[in-house]
Amino acid sequence: MSALQRKGWxxxxxxxxxxxxxxxxxxxxxxxxxxxxxxxFIVKELGYxxxxxxxxxxxxxxxxxxxxxxWLTSYRRMFGLFAFFYAVLHLLAFxxxxxxxxxxxxxxxLTKRPYIIVGSLALLCMLPLAITSTKGxxxxxxxxxxxxxxxxxxxxxxxxxxxxxxxxxDFSQQLIFAVLLVVLLGCRIYRKRRP
Amino acid sequence: xxASAVHNPGYSTEEKxxxxxxxxxxxxxxxxxxxxxxxxxxxxGLITDPWQVEISGxxxxxxxxxxxxxxxxxxxEDRIYRLRCVEAWSMVIPWLGFPLADLIKxxxxxxxxxxxxFTTLEDKEQMPGQSxxxxxxxxxxxxxxxxxxxxxxxxxxxxxxxxxxxxxxxxAPLRLVVPWKYGFKSIKSIVRIHFSETMPQTxxxxxxxxxxxxxxNVNPAVDHPRWSQATERRLPSSLFSPNIIxxxxxxxYAEEVADLYKGMDLKQWF
Numbered sequence: 001m002s003a004l005q006r007k008g009w010x011x012x013x014x015x016x017x018x019x020x021x022x023x024x025x026x027x028x029x030x031x032x033x034x035x036x037x038x039x040x041f042i043v044k045e046l047g048y049x050x051x052x053x054x055x056x057x058x059x060x061x062x063x064x065x066x067x068x069x070x071w072l073t074s075y076r077r078m079f080g081l082f083a084f085f086y087a088v089l090h091l092l093a094f095x096x097x098x099x100x101x102x103x104x105x106x107x108x109x110l111t112k113r114p115y116i117i118v119g120s121l122a123l124l125c126m127l128p129l130a131i132t133s134t135k136g137x138x139x140x141x142x143x144x145x146x147x148x149x150x151x152x153x154x155x156x157x158x159x160x161x162x163x164x165x166x167x168x169x170d171f172s173q174q175l176i177f178a179v180l181l182v183v184l185l186g187c188r189i190y191r192k193r194r195p
Numbered sequence: 196x197x198a199s200a201v202h203n204p205g206y207s208t209e210e211k212x213x214x215x216x217x218x219x220x221x222x223x224x225x226x227x228x229x230x231x232x233x234x235x236x237x238x239x240g241l242i243t244d245p246w247q248v249e250i251s252g253x254x255x256x257x258x259x260x261x262x263x264x265x266x267x268x269x270x271x272e273d274r275i276y277r278l279r280c281v282e283a284w285s286m287v288i289p290w291l292g293f294p295l296a297d298l299i300k301x302x303x304x305x306x307x308x309x310x311x312x313f314t315t316l317e318d319k320e321q322m323p324g325q326s327x328x329x330x331x332x333x334x335x336x337x338x339x340x341x342x343x344x345x346x347x348x349x350x351x352x353x354x355x356x357x358x359x360x361x362x363x364x365x366x367a368p369l370r371l372v373v374p375w376k377y378g379f380k381s382i383k384s385i386v387r388i389h390f391s392e393t394m395p396q397t398x399x400x401x402x403x404x405x406x407x408x409x410x411x412n413v414n415p416a417v418d419h420p421r422w423s424q425a426t427e428r429r430l431p432s433s434l435f436s437p438n439i440i441x442x443x444x445x446x447x448y449a450e451e452v453a454d455l456y457k458g459m460d461l462k463q464w465f
Contacts, residue, residue, distance in 0.1 A: 035217075036431040
C-alpha cells in the first residue's frame with residue numbers, strides 16, 4: 001500500500017467514524033429501539049453530535065500547537081462540515097418530528113424561544129462557513145477566509161448558550177462542554193496575549 | 196395480584212392505551228436519573244415492602260402508618276386516565292387506585308387543613324439520582340394540592356396499573372394521579388401526606404417559578420416559556436405519523452374540575 005493509498009484509507013475511516021452516530025441512530029430507528037418518544041430522542045441525539053463535532057473542530061488548532069499533531073489539520077474541514085451536517089439534520093428533525101411542519105408553530109418557536117433563536121443563529125452563521133469550505137473558496141478569499149472562519153468562535157458560544165438555556169434539573173453535561181470550551185478558547189486567548 | 200379491582204366506567208376513555216412496555220420504560224423519576232430510560236434501569240432494587248406513610252399536620256389522626264393499614268379499608272377501582280407531561284407528551288394509562296378524598300376523610304382534617312403536601316422517599320442508597328452533584332432539585336421531592344383539589348373525585352391514589360402492582364419506576368408502592376394537571380404533580384413513591392394552612396413549596400416551582408406554577412393545570416393557552424403547550428405528542432409515537440394532537444384545557448377534564456378555579460386568572464395562576 002502506498003503512502004497515498006494509506007492516507008485515503010485513513011480518511012475514509014475518519015469519515016465513517018464521524019458518520020457512525022447517524023448510522024447507529026438509523027439502525028436503532030429501524031429496530032424500533034428509540035423508545036416511546038423517538039422524535040424527541042432523535043432531535044436530542046443529532047444536536048448532541050453536532051455539538052461534539054464542533055468542539056472537535058475547535059480542538060484541531062490546540063492539538064497542533066500543544067501536542068504537535070500537525071496531521072489533524074487536514075481533517076478540520078471534515079470535522080466542521082460534519083458539525084454543520086448534524087446541525088442541519090437536528091433542525092430538520094425538530095421541524096419535522098416535533099412540530100410536524102406546522103408553519104404557525106414553527107414561526108412561534110423560531111421567534112419566541114430564546115434557546116431556539118440562539119441555536120438558529122448559530123446554524124445560520126455556520127452556513128457561510130460550510131459554503132466557503134472548499135479549497136477553491138479558500139484560495140479565492142485569501143486573507144478574508146481566515147477572518148470569515150473565525151466566526152466559529154461566536155458560533156461555539158451561541159451553541160453553548162443554546163445548550164445551557166435548556167437546563168432543567170441537571171447541568172452535568174452542560175458543565176462538561178462548557179469546561180472544554182473554556183479550555184479550547186482559553187488557550188487561544190492565552191497564546192494571543194503572550195508577547 | 197390486584198385483579199379484584201372494579202372497573203369504573205365513569206372514569207374511562209375510548210382512546211388507545213399506551214402499551215405496557217412504553218408506560219414502564221419512558222418515565223420521569225429523577226430520583227433514578229434524568230434520562231427517560233434511567234428509572235427502569237435503576238429503580239428495580241427499590242424496597243417497597245415494608246413501606247410506611249406518615250400522616251401529619253392539621254388532622255385528627257396523625258401518625259406513622261403501615262402501607263397495609265393505609266390501603267386496608269379502600270376498594271380499588273380501575274380507571275383509565277390521560278397523563279399529560281409538562282414536556283408536551285402524553286399517554287393513556289389504566290390505573291388501579293382509590294379516591295384521594297376517601298383517604299383524606301379517614302384522617303379527619305381540621306379546619307386549618309387548606310393544603311395537602313406530598314413527599315417522595317428520600318434515600319440516597321436506593322435512589323442514585325439524589326446524589327447527583329449537578330442537579331438542581333432539592334430532595335426530597337415535594338408536591339401539593341389545595342384541599343378542594345385533593346377532594347375532587349378525579350384525584351386518585353394509585354397502587355397499580357394495567358392490572359398489576361405499580362413497578363418501582365412508576366411510583367411504587369403508592370403514588371398520586373391528578374389527571375387534569377401536568378404529570379409532575381402526580382408525585383410518586385409517597386412517604387408523607389401533610390396537611391397545613393399554608394401553600395407548600397413544591398419542587399419544580401422552587402427550581403423555576405416562572406416555568407412551573409403551583410397549580411400546573413394542563414392549559415394549552417399558557418406556554419411553558421421554552422415550548423408550546425398547545426399540542427402534545429401522544430405516545431407511543433412513530434416518526435412518520437408523529438401523532439401530534441391538540442392539548443385540551445384541564446387535559447379534557449374541564450367538566451369535572453373547572454369549577455375549582457372559578458374567578459381565577461389561569462394565566463396568572465398557571
